[in-house]
Amino acid sequence: MDQRQDILAQWAADQIEQLYQHSIPAQMVTVSGDASFRRYFRIIYSENGVHKHWIAVDAPPEHENSRQFVDIANVWSNAGVKVPSVLAFDEAQGFMLLEDFGDVLLHPELTADAADGLYKSSIDSLIELQQIARTDNIPAYDRKLLDCEMALFSDWLCEKHLGLMLSCDEKLMLNQVFETLANSALAQPQVMVHRDYHSRNLMVCKANPPLHDKDFIGIIDFQDAVYGPLTYDLVSLLKDCYIQWPREQVLAWLAYFKAKSAQITDINEDQLVRDFDLMGMQRHLKAAGIFARLSIRDGKHGYLNDVPRTCEYIMQTARIYPEFAAFTEWLESVFLPALNKEKMA
Structure with missing residues (x-):
């Protein structure tokens, strides 16, 4: 030691x-x-x-x-x-x-047979979390923070890791994307946000009397909590950077959340899906940049294995919404070729 x-x-x-x-x-x-x-x-x-x-x-x-x-x-x-x-x-x-919550992370337990029940339990726990009132020590997930996070994508992944020299037009296009995503996030109902509510920060815990009288989903690594968009933790969970599910299954779990949450009685299904998708783009831009930074700055290269999946989420969402047409074209013609070349190196 x-x-x-x-x-x-x-x-x-x-x-x-x-x-x-x-x-x-x-x-x-x-x-x-x-x-x-x-x-x-x-x-x-x-x-x-x-x-x-x-x-x-x-x-x-x-x-x-x-x-x-x-x-x-x-x-x-x-x-x-x-x-x-x-x-x-x-x-x-x-x-x-x-x-001690034990050794059983949610991630390896997410088999085809078990996933539905485990995700619904995780959503139930998230709804409990979102009902907590904001306290003085919880910062707002404000525009400055949202923008700083998305800048990690261009600064660390595109420029530092992939060596892309972004032109003024490309930077302007990305800034317009960032603005659209930030505006969507800030327009959502604001709740308590864990900020990393995903399969490697959730534990499948057995009952441990007298503290816990039944099995439960345990939540760890929450020190970066903020008060922010309703769908942020849902995206972390259902569009996880470490495991991916078919869109129809993800939307079914999103519908389960909508049916059980008291926070979204005035939000129709189409708006919720759009909020969820755009929040996902913001998070995945941030995460892809962080994975590159962990490799370059901290020598933690294993996270680069999760970059392709994370960027695939970005691409999938950009293709759905017409306002991201220019971004989609740039991803396909410039970004993805550079990412694929780096993977082959």
């Missing part, structure tokens, strides 16, 4: 002894890292027929806002949303001890 990991292990062991009177060695098993600087470790206690486990988190304070995570976790948990309980927190060191 590195020195910081050693310190975290001892801190977590001390917290567990104080909370539960279990004396355990300062040992942890790596669970995962993610696209941020956070690292996750599991601590296991097993003695005299008692089996318990927790998650220790290393979130370096110079890079991560753990206070935001803790504050959101407390508010959401009190509102009945299934997020891990924060059992101990050292803000200065960037250490957390969390309830």
Whole structure:
């Protein structure tokens, strides 16, 4: 273990002894890292027929806002949303001890037979999340943020990764696309937004009395929450950058959301689908740019494997709506050839 990991292990062991009177060695098993600087470790206690486990988190304070995570976790948990309980927190060191939701991510569980039930459960959990009132520490998903996110596509994917030198006309065309997408997002009903509500941030959790009396969808990695467009988290879930479903199935799940959500009684089906599709374009432009940035800046090259699927979502939506005709032509004649050439390199 590195020195910081050693310190975290001892801190977590001390917290567990104080909370539960279990004396355990300062040992942890790596669970995962993610696209941020956070690292996750599991601590296991097993003695005299008692089996318990927790998650220790290393979130370096110079890079991560753990206070935001803790504050959101407390508010959401009190509102009945299934997020891990924060059992101990050292803000200065960037250490957390969390309830352990287990190892079963939603993503590998999404088989053809299980997907419908799991997505409906995930939508039910999302509707609960969207009913939470905005708190002072939750920023607005405003025009500036929307624009900054979409600029990642042109800056990091097109120019830095693919080496495309965008002309003034191309930049103007992209800016017009960005404006249309931002206007659509801001016109939607505004709700609590997780911002990464997808199959790698949702857990399929077994009942764990007394905290949880039945199986549930657990929500993690929510520290970047904002108050924003109604369809944003739906897009994250149903047009997932890591798994793709036929459009007719996606629209069926969208109809399920519409039938169950109290937020959209005044939105007709066609408007909801358009809002959903355009929100998807905004998110996928952002995500494709982030995947390129993770490779170039952070050396996390595995995310490049998800760029083609993410860009295919952009292309599919652009082809549906006539106002994106120029964008579609540019994607087909300039962008996709450059992307395919890079894949072959």
